[in-house]
Amino acid sequence: MPAPPDTQAATSLSLEAVAVGALEDVSLKLAPGEITCLSGPSGSGKSRLLRAIADLEPHEGDIRLGDQAQATLPGHAWRRAVMLVPAESQWWAEDVGAHFDRDCQAGLEALGLSPETLGWQVARLSSGEKQRLALLRALSRRPRALLLDEPTANLDHATTLSCEAWLGEQARQFGMPMLWVAHDPEQIKRVAQHHVRITGSRLETTP
Amino acid sequence: MNVIALEWWQLSLAALMVVALATCTTLARLEIGRPLLIAAARTAVQLTLIGLVLEALFASARFQWVAMMAVAMLLIAGREVMTRQRRRLRGGWAFGISTLAMFLSSFSVTVLTLTVIVGPEPWYAPQYAIPLLGMLLGNTMTGVSLAMDRLTTNVWQQRSVIENRLMLGQPWQEAIGDVRREAMRSGMIPTINAMAAAGVVSLPGMMTGQILAGSAPALAVKYQILVMFIITAGTGFGTLAAVAATSRRLFDERERLRLDRLSTPKG
Numbered sequence: 001m002p003a004p005p006d007t008q009a010a011t012s013l014s015l016e017a018v019a020v021g022a023l024e025d026v027s028l029k030l031a032p033g034e035i036t037c038l039s040g041p042s043g044s045g046k047s048r049l050l051r052a053i054a055d056l057e058p059h060e061g062d063i064r065l066g067d068q069a070q071a072t073l074p075g076h077a078w079r080r081a082v083m084l085v086p087a088e089s090q091w092w093a094e095d096v097g098a099h100f101d102r103d104c105q106a107g108l109e110a111l112g113l114s115p116e117t118l119g120w121q122v123a124r125l126s127s128g129e130k131q132r133l134a135l136l137r138a139l140s141r142r143p144r145a146l147l148l149d150e151p152t153a154n155l156d157h158a159t160t161l162s163c164e165a166w167l168g169e170q171a172r173q174f175g176m177p178m179l180w181v182a183h184d185p186e187q188i189k190r191v192a193q194h195h196v197r198i199t200g201s202r203l204e205t206t207p
Numbered sequence: 208m209n210v211i212a213l214e215w216w217q218l219s220l221a222a223l224m225v226v227a228l229a230t231c232t233t234l235a236r237l238e239i240g241r242p243l244l245i246a247a248a249r250t251a252v253q254l255t256l257i258g259l260v261l262e263a264l265f266a267s268a269r270f271q272w273v274a275m276m277a278v279a280m281l282l283i284a285g286r287e288v289m290t291r292q293r294r295r296l297r298g299g300w301a302f303g304i305s306t307l308a309m310f311l312s313s314f315s316v317t318v319l320t321l322t323v324i325v326g327p328e329p330w331y332a333p334q335y336a337i338p339l340l341g342m343l344l345g346n347t348m349t350g351v352s353l354a355m356d357r358l359t360t361n362v363w364q365q366r367s368v369i370e371n372r373l374m375l376g377q378p379w380q381e382a383i384g385d386v387r388r389e390a391m392r393s394g395m396i397p398t399i400n401a402m403a404a405a406g407v408v409s410l411p412g413m414m415t416g417q418i419l420a421g422s423a424p425a426l427a428v429k430y431q432i433l434v435m436f437i438i439t440a441g442t443g444f445g446t447l448a449a450v451a452a453t454s455r456r457l458f459d460e461r462e463r464l465r466l467d468r469l470s471t472p473k474g
Binding site: 057083137138 | 461
């Protein structure tokens with residue numbers, strides 16, 4: 001059963017003159033419920049920018065969730081609100097279910113996973129299953145903004161499409177701003193309301 | 208009962224056995240002969256020197272000499288802990304944390320034991336203070352160095368897991384929890400094993416020494432139990448402090464994992 005949309009919590013995520021690694025002066029406003037795709041050559045600092053937004057890497061500039069500045073929240077509280085799903089997910093317990101603190105049967109179904117998945121051993125999972133479960137694990141914690149690092153890299157075309165649809169619906173339903181690292185122009189066309197690209201040390205908006 | 212005096216030529220017979228072992232391993236190309244002989248030589252030289260120092264110390268029995276000796280032992284132990292770690296905290300933190308942890312635990316347990324439990328007159332009498340502190344420091348050093356080495360090595364190996372847990376919004380204590388428990392365990396295992404095996408599998412060295420030197424077994428046993436307990440307390444609290452301080456230092460004020468604070472292993 002889908003939870004009712006919680007528009008009260010909907011907030012934008014804004015970056016003001018952020019600098020990390022080779023990237024300089026990155027300013028960006030991510031509106032609630034909208035997906036912004038981020039692309040750029042490999043090694044250009046996409047993942048590092050996401051890590052800086054999640055405050056896992058020292059950086060300069062001002063990052064805010066709504067009115068709340070990053071530095072005013074403790075590190076873990078910020079990351080609970082602005083959640084990063086890395087390209088390669090990590091699992092620390094034996095069972096899949098031990099990584100989830102909420103029931104998420106509806107999500108399993110939407111992502112094409114069997115309802116028994118939560119009872120499986122992590123060692124049994126394929127890379128595609130891990131990737132989808134990592135998305136579900138993050139979203140089950142109800143973040144207020146989501147940063148995705150190539151969330152469909154290990155998925156076949158049909159699963160990619162259902163995954164994109166589910167993520168788009170989650171963004172709208174919870175009013176979450178999403179920053180999505182993607183390479184495939186077709187995917188960017190399908191999911192993104194906005195598209196930004198890293199060129200050299202700058203971030204450029206692509207129409 | 209008198210102690211049978213041990214002559215130097217008798218010790219050299221024992222040394223011959225070590226030399227024989229070194230020769231055999233060298234012939235078998237096991238490459239342990241050289242470090243074995245160096246360690247054996249160090250034992251002989253260090254213990255001979257400490258014998259001289261202790262004789263002088265017992266003769267004077269002045270507090271400042273006992274204190275100086277204790278501090279020297281502590282600093283050497285701190286250096287040993289540092290060199291036994293493959294990846295250590297940079298900038299003197301590895302030495303600082305381990306020395307402080309050993310100071311807090313070994314010194315307070317020793318002082319407590321001397322003043323409250325054993326009660327020699329004066330309380331710092333070197334015949335009691337130095338051997339007790341030595342046994343405590345030796346064991347605490349092992350616990351602290353095993354735990355710190357395990358902690359830094361495992362954090363390095365499991366860095367992606369720890370960071371993924373941080374990304375999901377876990378506080379740093381929770382993200383590093385498994386690694387911390389594992390480090391504490393490896394620091395305490397030798398002590399727990401020694402207590403569990405004492406008297407059944409092994410006769411502890413101190414008790415054996417006391418019996419060889421003519422003490423009644425019942426008294427030797429009491430001292431051994433006392434020493435086992437204070438060693439456990441000293442090792443445990445020292446390891447606890449070292450694990451807590453080291454894991455805190457691996458994260459910054461934003462709860463980021465800071466592996467740049469660890470050195471890279473040489474070779």
